[in-house]
Amino acid sequence: MASLILRPWTHDSPDTSSLKDILARAQRGHFRDITEVSLQEEIAGEGAFELSESESDDEEEDKDEEQSSAKPSTRDDLFKARLEMLRHVDAAHNDVMIALDFVSLLLTHDAPEKGKASISAGLRQEVPIGTLGHDIWHKMPQDKAREAQDELLATNVRMESLQQSADSLLAAATRLDDNVRKETRYWDHVLSINENGWNVCKLPGQQHRLGVTYGFSDSAPEFARRGVAALNATADGTMVLERGVGSKPRAVRVLLKRGEAVVGCSLIPALRNEGEVALEARIRHARDSLFDEELYHEMLRESRGQASLGISTKGDCIVLTPNSGESPLATEVVFELVSLDEVEDEAGEAREQDPLAQAIALAARMLLSQAHREKVKKRSAVPPPMSERKDERQSLPILRPIMAFMLHKAAIDQINSYQARIESLLSATSIEHRTQPAAFAFPKDIEAGGGEDLISMLMQCWTSEASLVLDDRQTTMRLETTLATSFGTQYTLSSADGRTTKFGTQDELRAACDDALASELALRLKRGADGGWECNVREALLVRADDEQGKGRRVWVTLDSETGVLSLNTPTKKVSWGSQVDVATSFSEAWAGLVE
Amino acid sequence: MHEFSLYSQIPATRHGQVLQILAGVTASQPTATFEQTLIYQQARLAETGSKKAPAGRQSAVPASRLSYHKLVRDLKGAEGENAPWTFRAEDVPLPGMPSFVSRATTEHVFGEAELEKFRQGNGWYKYINQYLATPGHRFVHNNIIIRTRRILSVPEGTGALEPLDAPIPTLSDCNLIDPSGTYYFEARIRVEDGGNSKLVEQATAELMAFKKQVEGAIDLRVPERLAFDTRVKGT
Numbered sequence: 001m002a003s004l005i006l007r008p009w010t011h012d013s014p015d016t017s018s019l020k021d022i023l024a025r026a027q028r029g030h031f032r033d034i035t036e037v038s039l040q041e042e043i044a045g046e047g048a049f050e051l052s053e054s055e056s057d058d059e060e061e062d063k064d065e066e067q068s069s070a071k072p073s074t075r076d077d078l079f080k081a082r083l084e085m086l087r088h089v090d091a092a093h094n095d096v097m098i099a100l101d102f103v104s105l106l107l108t109h110d111a112p113e114k115g116k117a118s119i120s121a122g123l124r125q126e127v128p129i130g131t132l133g134h135d136i137w138h139k140m141p142q143d144k145a146r147e148a149q150d151e152l153l154a155t156n157v158r159m160e161s162l163q164q165s166a167d168s169l170l171a172a173a174t175r176l177d178d179n180v181r182k183e184t185r186y187w188d189h190v191l192s193i194n195e196n197g198w199n200v201c202k203l204p205g206q207q208h209r210l211g212v213t214y215g216f217s218d219s220a221p222e223f224a225r226r227g228v229a230a231l232n233a234t235a236d237g238t239m240v241l242e243r244g245v246g247s248k249p250r251a252v253r254v255l256l257k258r259g260e261a262v263v264g265c266s267l268i269p270a271l272r273n274e275g276e277v278a279l280e281a282r283i284r285h286a287r288d289s290l291f292d293e294e295l296y297h298e299m300l301r302e303s304r305g306q307a308s309l310g311i312s313t314k315g316d317c318i319v320l321t322p323n324s325g326e327s328p329l330a331t332e333v334v335f336e337l338v339s340l341d342e343v344e345d346e347a348g349e350a351r352e353q354d355p356l357a358q359a360i361a362l363a364a365r366m367l368l369s370q371a372h373r374e375k376v377k378k379r380s381a382v383p384p385p386m387s388e389r390k391d392e393r394q395s396l397p398i399l400r401p402i403m404a405f406m407l408h409k410a411a412i413d414q415i416n417s418y419q420a421r422i423e424s425l426l427s428a429t430s431i432e433h434r435t436q437p438a439a440f441a442f443p444k445d446i447e448a449g450g451g452e453d454l455i456s457m458l459m460q461c462w463t464s465e466a467s468l469v470l471d472d473r474q475t476t477m478r479l480e481t482t483l484a485t486s487f488g489t490q491y492t493l494s495s496a497d498g499r500t501t502k503f504g505t506q507d508e509l510r511a512a513c514d515d516a517l518a519s520e521l522a523l524r525l526k527r528g529a530d531g532g533w534e535c536n537v538r539e540a541l542l543v544r545a546d547d548e549q550g551k552g553r554r555v556w557v558t559l560d561s562e563t564g565v566l567s568l569n570t571p572t573k574k575v576s577w578g579s580q581v582d583v584a585t586s587f588s589e590a591w592a593g594l595v596e
Numbered sequence: 597m598h599e600f601s602l603y604s605q606i607p608a609t610r611h612g613q614v615l616q617i618l619a620g621v622t623a624s625q626p627t628a629t630f631e632q633t634l635i636y637q638q639a640r641l642a643e644t645g646s647k648k649a650p651a652g653r654q655s656a657v658p659a660s661r662l663s664y665h666k667l668v669r670d671l672k673g674a675e676g677e678n679a680p681w682t683f684r685a686e687d688v689p690l691p692g693m694p695s696f697v698s699r700a701t702t703e704h705v706f707g708e709a710e711l712e713k714f715r716q717g718n719g720w721y722k723y724i725n726q727y728l729a730t731p732g733h734r735f736v737h738n739n740i741i742i743r744t745r746r747i748l749s750v751p752e753g754t755g756a757l758e759p760l761d762a763p764i765p766t767l768s769d770c771n772l773i774d775p776s777g778t779y780y781f782e783a784r785i786r787v788e789d790g791g792n793s794k795l796v797e798q799a800t801a802e803l804m805a806f807k808k809q810v811e812g813a814i815d816l817r818v819p820e821r822l823a824f825d826t827r828v829k830g831t
Contacts, residue, residue, distance in 0.1 A: 380735075381736065382734070382736060382741055383736060383738075383739050383786075384786075384788075385597045385786035385788040386739050386785070386787045386795055386798065386799055387787075387795070388792065
């Protein structure tokens with residue numbers, strides 16, 4: 001039977017469905033691997049397939065006809081033939097009834113009674129009567145021109161829509177390409193950062209962003225929170241850190257000042273290392289800056305509690321003045337937080353105490369790292385049972401060890417200068433002597449296993465000794481600086497006759513040492529002189545009893561290092577050596593002269 | 597003091613993974629522990645064998661029945677073999693706590709004088725058994741102490757020496773109590789004064805928060821209360 005297929009004209013509108021839907025309908029699966037060549041091959045293959053299909057159809061039809069004309073031979077065949085015939089008759093009957101219904105429905109419009117009589121019950125229920133009408137149309141003359149035009153229009157419209165789909169596919173392809181390129185660049189950046197040792201992690205709040213951690217987890221909470229920065233991709237695929245992190249790096253700088261002059265300055269880290277990408281430079285700046293800011297913050301906290309130790313703040317700087325009572329020429333240590341962009345290059349000229357300033361800066365940083373380590377250890381130890389007591393956060397000991405070191409150094413310098421003065425006096429009098437200046441005492445074999453060992457050496461109690469030997473009798477001055485038990489340096493004087501005395505300030509030590517040396521000299525005189533002389537060691541006084549002439553002699557030695565004068569006195573005469581007086585006689589000669 | 601704890605079991609295959617998870621949660625490395633625990637039965641009721649003068653708090657927990665007490669020492673600590681013994685007395689957990697185990701405990705480090713009571717012939721304590729807990733690890737997370745270990749039972753010695761003084765039993769002789777090699781996991785938080793409700797609330801909130809945090813990786817449960825009973829039966 002003939003089939004009636006109605007094809008609508010192609011029209012543009014409402015078929016502007018999105019590319020996604022069209023692609024889904026195209027049902028090609030993943031479109032990443034489609035290329036022009038593969039599509040063409042497919043088309044070629046399909047064409048062949050279609051052709052072959054139509055061919056096989058024709059063949060089958062011929063065969064069918066042949067088979068049906070053969071006579072039925074067996075009984076079964078007969079029954080089969082009968083059934084087939086019945087089927088055909090049924091189908092024909094069905095067709096006729098449908099045709100009848102159609103005509104009846106048509107009739108109900110114009111002649112309802114006749115139509116209703118012949119319409120079947122089924123159709124009656126489905127469709128209301130009188131709903132199908134008919135018109136007679138005269139067959140239009142075949143308008144060849146119009147048909148050709150329509151044909152052309154149709155072709156053009158088809159081509160236009162194909163062109164449009166091609167264009168959108170192309171646009172999708174370029175966009176995909178772009179995205180792929182951007183993603184590759186992003187992941188390249190991330191990989192490079194990861195390979196350089198930075199830790200890339202997932203950001204806790206945001207789902208599709210990665211971040212880099214550069215902070216220290218054991219810092220104070222406000223610094224630990226700042227230790228993560230998100231990595232954002234900009235429009236052209238480069239990567240930046242969020243919010244301008246790392247753009248204003250800061251560092252702690254140590255200045256050693258004597259009075260107003262700067263005698264030492266620590267190094268500022270370089271702005272950009274060799275072979276480092278801008279992004280990594282940023283991250284490194286962020287980390288260093290965070291560390292130094294934390295260092296400065298902790299030092300500030302410590303300084304507030306330790307004002308008694310000579311630590312004070314002047315403006316933005318933390319100032320350490322060892323021995324604030326001493327001369328204004330003592331070196332003071334100044335810590336300040338400078339911005340790397342704005343710092344003037346003070347490190348241009350090398351100053352005499354630059355290494356010391358650099359060492360102090362390093363020591364401060366190492367002490368902060370050690371404080372972090374201590375925190376971890378404390379955290380891992382079994383905690384005591386919870387109670388109402390709330391522990392205040394202890395200030396980290398960063399300034400204190402440095403202060404101890406500076407104090408000890410200042411003390412050593414002073415002792416050595418004192419000894420030098422004594423030495424010059426003694427040489428002026430040509431008295432035999434031997435001195436040993438004080439110096440920092442380190443254990444013989446320093447085997448530092450790591451940062452912790454170095455720090456424990458820094459935190460120990462500093463001790464030094466200076467000694468002066470006169471005729472095999474030794475006077476020793478011992479310095480001990482520790483901030484654990486008491487503030488400042490403890491001085492111990494061991495005089496030659498075995499007495500040891502402890503002092504708190506250096507002035508007392510000097511005075512006592514002067515006296516001890518004067519006593520030594522007096523004793524020396526007594527030993528050298530012939531009998532009859534009594535020596536009062538405590539007063540450095542030599543007395544000879546009255547002899548027959550009634551002439552008693554009293555001679556005493558005074559040594560004053562403040563003024564720098566050594567003198568041999570009698571009630572009437574006085575011989576002095578020292579900075580102001582220039583006497584060429586030696587001690588023994590003067591003694592001989594006085595004794596007469 | 598008062599203790600709140602939760603328990604779990606970790607199969608041997610998951611042990612490494614759990615250690616990693618805990619290291620991440622606590623942001624610190626595990627401390628290895630090797631504990632030896634001796635169990636003693638109180639033979640006589642007196643001032644519970646504690647040398648400290650009974651302050652108001654402690655005598656509020658009168659020992660009305662004889663109970664089992666423990667002596668624990670950590671052999672991996674700083675002193676190694678000469679680590680001091682810690683005395684530990686645990687009470688029966690309080691009833692009516694479905695979410696965690698809550699019990700009063702006492703822990704002191706004992707010196708030589710107090711240890712005398714635990715030796716044989718003194719009439720205060722009778723030695724029952726001992727066990728080793730190794731390999732063990734410990735983490736500390738704020739106030740919570742987290743421990744995982746495997747328990748080994750020690751074979752009966754010939755008893756010439758007091759178990760207090762005997763050398764450490766060789767590990768090859770000891771057998772695992774649980775032959776499958778499962779690890780025993782405990783999370784514990786301690787409060788100095790069990791009567792201070794504010795502290796107790798804080799502590800339990802912290803413990804519950806920890807349980808929620810490791811949910812899915814480690815399932816912390818409350819075992820049966822009477823399994824922790826330390827009272828001596830039949831007295």
